[in-house]
Structures are given as C-alpha cells and as structure tokens.
Amino acid sequence: MRIIRLKEVMDLTGLARSTIYKFISGDSFPKPISLGDRCVGWLESEVHDWILSKVKERDQLVKNDA
Incomplete structure (x- = not known):
C-alpha cells in the first residue's frame, strides 16, 4: 500500500x-487521508481504481452506442 x-x-x-x-466534494473521487496538520495523501490503489472505473464507464457507453 502506497500513499501518494x-x-x-x-x-x-x-x-x-x-x-x-x-x-471529492461531490463524492466522485477518493477522499484524501490526513498525514499531518497540513499534509494529505491518497491511497495509490484507490486512485488507480477510480481511473479504471472511468475506463469502464467509457467502454460501457461505447458498447451501448454500438
């Protein structure tokens, strides 16, 4: 597990x-993790999962249009 x-x-x-x-405020992106008073990061795996979900959305739209 890596924090970016x-x-x-x-x-x-x-x-x-x-x-x-x-x-993030619209609940459509992973929430950051507090690393200190003025420091946040994200789990790399959650960001990658979000990217993959966007690819799946695109592929589903293309599939439905065909």
Missing part, C-alpha cells in the same frame, strides 16, 4: 487540483 501526494494524483489523472477537490 497531490502532485502525483494530478500526474496520474491529468486533472487540475481544483477539479480533484470538486470531485
């Missing part, structure tokens, strides 16, 4: 910081 910081989350997802926090 915001920069790496942004690199993995291609999303901006503001978009990540918007998705």
Whole structure:
C-alpha cells in the first residue's frame, strides 16, 4: 500500500487540483487521508481504481452506442 501526494494524483489523472477537490466534494473521487496538520495523501490503489472505473464507464457507453 502506497500513499501518494497531490502532485502525483494530478500526474496520474491529468486533472487540475481544483477539479480533484470538486470531485471529492461531490463524492466522485477518493477522499484524501490526513498525514499531518497540513499534509494529505491518497491511497495509490484507490486512485488507480477510480481511473479504471472511468475506463469502464467509457467502454460501457461505447458498447451501448454500438
């Protein structure tokens, strides 16, 4: 299990910081883990699972359109 910081989350997802926090507030992105007073991180596996869910959504849309 690995914890990654915001920069790496942004690199993995291609999303901006503001978009990540918007998705978190809408319950559509993994919640961060507090690592200290001013430090948060995300479980790498949860971010990867979120990315895979987006791929599955896309594939389902393509399948339904065919």
